[in-house]
C-alpha cells in the first residue's frame with residue numbers, strides 16, 4: 164500500500180507519545196481547566212452574557228480552538244524540528260521506501276491527532292462546567308482535526324525554513340499570537356476596528372471558532388462549509404509548500 | 416535532474432549488475448563532489464570505496480540511495496532507475512549511515528520494530544525477525560535498553576541489524592567501523608563476512624586499508640569526485656606499486672636520500688619523518704642501508720595503503 168506508507172510515520176509518533184501519555188494528559192486537562200475557571204468566572208462576573216450565551220460558554224468554545232492550534236503548532240515546530248535536525252529521525256526514515264512526502268503527511272497527520280488529543284479534554288471540562296449545550300458539540304472534534312492539520316502543515320513550512328529553534332519566535336510572535344488574540348477566542352470580533360475585523364477574516368482560527376461556537380452553544384450553525392473550506396485551503400497550500408521545501412532541504 | 420534521464424546507460428556485460436552508474440555527477444556550489452563517475456557493482460561482490468576526507472564517498476552513496484538528485488549522469492540500482500524509482504528500490508536496500516541515526520525515543524528492540532514498520536512489515540514478520548537480528552548484533556540482553564545507554568560499538572551493530580530488517584539484497588555501509596575499538600571492529604568484520612557468504616552485495620566506505628584488504632573483493636579509490644583506480648587489492652598493489660617497501664627513519668634519512676639513496680630505489684615518498692623507498696628487490700638496498708651509520712629502517716611488503724598514498728597524494732589537504 165504505497166499510498167498509505169505515511170501511516171508508519173504517524174504510528175511512530177503515536178508510540179512515542181504513548182510512553183508519556185499519562186503525565187501529558189494530566190497537563191492537557193490541567194491548563195485549560197485553569198483558563199476556564201480563572202477567565203470564565205473572573206470575566207464572567209463582569210460580562211454575564213456575550214452573543215446571547217454565558218461568557219463561560221463563549222470562552223470555552225474559543226479555548227478549544229486555540230488549544231488545538233497551539234498543540235499542532237508546537238508539534239509541527241519544535242518536535243518536528245528535533246526529529247529533523249537533532250535526532251536525524253527523518254534521515255533514517257528516508258533510507259527506507261518512504262519519501263519526503265510520506266514524512267510530511269505522517270507528521271501532519273500527527274499534528275492533527277495532537278490537536279484532537281489536546282482539545283478533547285477541554286470539551287470534557289467545559290461539559291462538566293455546564294458550558295456545552297448538547298451532545299452535538301462532539302462535532303467540534305473533527306473540526307479540530309482539520310484545524311490541527313492546517314496549523315501543523317503551516318508549522319512544517321516554518322520548520323523546513325528554520326536554521327535553529329530561535330527562528331520559531333518570529334512565527335509565534337508575528338503569526339500565532341495575533342491569531343490567538345484576534346480570532347474571537349476571548350471576545351467577539353465585532354468590538355474591533357473594521358480593518359482588524361477584515362484582517363481576522365484571513366485567519367484560519369477565526370473560521371474554526373465560527374464553526375465550533377455554534378456547535379458547542381447550540382446556536383444555529385450557519386454556512387459551516389465556507390469556513391471549513393478556508394481552513395482546508397490554508398492547510399492544502401501549506402502541505403504542498405512544506406513538501407517542496409523539505410525536498411529541497413533534505414535531498415540536497 | 417533532467418540530465419539524469421538524458422544519458423543512456425551502456426548495456427551491462429554481466430546480467431547481474433546491482434549498481435550501474437554512468438557519468439554520475441553531483442555539484443555543490445560549483446564544485447563537483449561526484450564528478451562523472453562510471454562504475455558497476457556485481458551481485459554478490461563486496462566493494463570498498465576508499466578516499467580521503469571530502470573525496471565524495473558519502474555523496475556517491477547518497478546518490479545511490481536516491482537521497483539526492485544527480486546533476487548529470489544515469490544510475491540504476493537493483494535494476495531500477497534512481498532517483499526516479501528510488502522508493503521501490505529502497506525496499507530491497509539496507510543502509511548503515513556514516514553517523515548513527517538510531518531513534519533515541521525507543522529501546523533497542525523498538526528501534527528494530529519501528530524501522531521494520533517503515534518497510535510495511537507487520538507484527539508477525541517482526542516477531543520472527545527481531546529476535547534473530549538482536550542475536551546477530553549480540554544485543555539480545557540489551558533488547559530493552561535505551562539507545563543512550565549503548566556503547567559506540569553496540570550502536571553500530573544495532574544500526575547494522577536495523578539495515579537488515581528488510582532482508583536486503585544490497586547493503587550500503589558508510590564507514591561502518593570508524594571509531595570502534597579493535598574487538599568491536601573484529602566482531603563487525605565477522606558479521607560483514609557472514610553477510611557476503613550469505614550472498615548479499617556490499618558496498619562500503621572505509622578509511623582503514625587493512626579493513627578493505629581483508630573484506631573487499633574489489634576496491635575503488637576515489638579522490639576529488641572521481642574514481643582513480645578499481646580492482647582487487649592484490650591487483651591494485653601489483654599494478655601501481657613496486658612490491659617491496661623499505662621505510663627509512665630519522666634525521667639522516669633526507670641527507671642519505673639526496674646523497675646516495677635516490678640512485679638505489681625505483682621511487683621514494685616522503686611521509687612525515689620518514690622516507691618510503693619502493694623497490695622490486697629489497698636485498699641490495701637493505702645491505703646498503705646496513706652499511707650506513709645512524710639510519711634506522713624497516714622492510715615490509717607493499718600494501719593497499721601504499722597504493723592509496725600514491726594515488727591520492729600524501730599531503731593533508733586543508734581545502735577539504
Ligand SMILES: Nc1ncnc2c1ncn2[C@@H]1O[C@H](COP(=O)(O)OP(=O)(O)OP(=O)(O)O)[C@@H](O)[C@H]1O
Nearest residue numbers: 415443448466467468469470471472473474475735
Ligand atoms: N549537502 C552538501 N552541501 C554542500 N556541500 C556538500 C554537501 N555534501 C557534501 N558536500 C561537499 O562535497 C564534498 C564531498 O563530501 P562527502 O561527504 O561526499 O565526502 P566523503 O568522501 O564522504 O568524506 P569523509 O571521508 O570525510 O566522510 C565535500 O567537499 C563536501 O564539503
Ligand SMILES: [Mg+2]
Nearest residue numbers: 472473513589
Ligand atoms: Mg563521508
